[in-house]
Amino acid sequence: MTYSRLSLAVLAPTVALLSPTVALGAAGPGGAAIPDPATAAAATCESGESWACRRGQTLTIAGTGMDGVTRVVFQGANGTKDDRSATPSFAAATSLTVAVPRGARTGALRLVSPAGGSSRTRRLRILTTPVPQADVTGTTTDLTPGEALIAGSRKRMLLQYTAAVAGTVEAVRLDSGQVMRSWPVAAGSGELRWDGTVGGEVVTAGRYVLRLAGQPTASQASSAAVQIHDAIFPIRGKHDLGQSATNDFGGGRGHGGQDMFARCGVPLVAARPGTVQFEAVQSRAGNYVVLQDKTGRSYTYMHMRDRALVKKGQRVRAGQRIGYVGQTGRASGCHLHFELWTAPGWYTGGEGVDPLPELRRWDSFS
Numbered sequence: 001m002t003y004s005r006l007s008l009a010v011l012a013p014t015v016a017l018l019s020p021t022v023a024l025g026a027a028g029p030g031g032a033a034i035p036d037p038a039t040a041a042a043a044t045c046e047s048g049e050s051w052a053c054r055r056g057q058t059l060t061i062a063g064t065g066m067d068g069v070t071r072v073v074f075q076g077a078n079g080t081k082d083d084r085s086a087t088p089s090f091a092a093a094t095s096l097t098v099a100v101p102r103g104a105r106t107g108a109l110r111l112v113s114p115a116g117g118s119s120r121t122r123r124l125r126i127l128t129t130p131v132p133q134a135d136v137t138g139t140t141t142d143l144t145p146g147e148a149l150i151a152g153s154r155k156r157m158l159l160q161y162t163a164a165v166a167g168t169v170e171a172v173r174l175d176s177g178q179v180m181r182s183w184p185v186a187a188g189s190g191e192l193r194w195d196g197t198v199g200g201e202v203v204t205a206g207r208y209v210l211r212l213a214g215q216p217t218a219s220q221a222s223s224a225a226v227q228i229h230d231a232i233f234p235i236r237g238k239h240d241l242g243q244s245a246t247n248d249f250g251g252g253r254g255h256g257g258q259d260m261f262a263r264c265g266v267p268l269v270a271a272r273p274g275t276v277q278f279e280a281v282q283s284r285a286g287n288y289v290v291l292q293d294k295t296g297r298s299y300t301y302m303h304m305r306d307r308a309l310v311k312k313g314q315r316v317r318a319g320q321r322i323g324y325v326g327q328t329g330r331a332s333g334c335h336l337h338f339e340l341w342t343a344p345g346w347y348t349g350g351e352g353v354d355p356l357p358e359l360r361r362w363d364s365f366s
Contacts, residue, residue: 037119038065038111044238044263045100045127052125053100058089058267060237061109061121066096068113074124076105090265097265100126142193148227148365151196151203152273152318159210161221162189167214174207174225185212196228201294202272202318205230230272232319233362234301235336237266241363242356257300257339258355264305264334266325270316271299271362277345279308285337286329289322296343298350303331 040063045053053059061072069091076082084104088096109121142158149155159169163185169192171181181198194210196203211222239262247259274293281287289308291299301308305326310316327334339346340355 036065037117038069038113039063039119040109040111040121043109043121043124049125049127050238051122052127054127055100055102055104057100058097058236059100059124060095060097060263060265061111062095062263064094065113066111067091067093069096069111070114071112072096072098073110073112073118074101074104074107074126075110075120076107078105082107092265095263095265140193143226145224148229149196150229150232150318150366152200153195153232154317154319156193156195157208157210157223157226159192159194159212159221159223160189161185161192161212162219163187163212164216164219165214167212170211170213172209172211173203174209180208182213197273199294200273202230203228229362229365231358231362232269232271232366233359234268234271234299234338235260235262235266235325236269236321237262237325239266239336241359256352257302257337258359259335259337260359261333261335262325264324264326267321268301268304268323268325268336270318270320270322273318274299274316276308276310276312276314276316277348279310279312281307282329284330286331287323287326288329290346291316291322292345296345296350298339298341298346300337300339300341300346302337302339303328303335 040061042062043051044060045057069088072086072088074084074086076084082105084101086098086101088098090097104126106123106126108123110118111121112118140154140156143149143155149157161169165187167185169183169185170179171194172179180203181194183192185192192210196208205228207225208228209223209225212220239260241260247255270291272293274291276289277292277298278290285302287304287307288300288302289304289310301323303326304323305328306324308323310322316322325334325336338355338359339352340358341350341352344350
């Protein structure tokens, strides 16, 4: 086919007009719009504080354009010299999660997106007060001064001692003087650590010390008193609890647990140490997991966002991350359906009981 000189002159301006549109990436057939910079509307720490978090904890930032964020800069207060950067571990259109880096200081955040540039948020406070450890990742660590212990977690009480003669280290409950556990030690210097369990079972909540016994008076040694908690609240972020009779145990046509609403993606952790009894997907429960402690009691988590992070038969520690809040299965809104069963466990001869009193108690300190 051939074209006249006039035809070519008419076509050329059309091509020229289209070229800038394609170059700008404007929305249209076959094109994609350049995203706007991310805008943060809220920031919630895994421990529930708004616009406040501790180093090492997970921060959830909600807003728009979050799926384009590749880096979060914790800007601190002293120019760029105290800036710390972190890569989001999860990002969707309306929210992202990121671990607060070591060395982060109180200050604004900068959300960096290669396509949309960067945007600044309001000030995030970096908290320094100790809280019970919420996630068992990494190696075993010792308690910091004044920190509470979740029995069966990765944290440990520490006693450093010097024994003049062979003796015994004892774990003692302060209010009763009861010796919960003891270890023989040889003469000399040493260290001993304890996770607050006896035979794999958590001790009852209270204050405890480690002490060196069987020594001349001048050689006595004792650790500082430590508050030990027997469990940790399963949702590590902002949540509701006991807000509606429909969501409580026995409500809504024989409801078998407690519904607690929280943002999708908030971490879920093992309330107590134990073993994974079941892990599966079901049409009503969605992604679910059942944990069983040393006494045979079961703890059931339903409607999780993804399959559990643990498998059947696996041992877990208190506070170990096992999944995330979701709305899979027959669920309306992001929430955790939590059940508590007596020994010998969930649908294996045990009986479901109202978990609300225990959940309220755990929530009061964790």
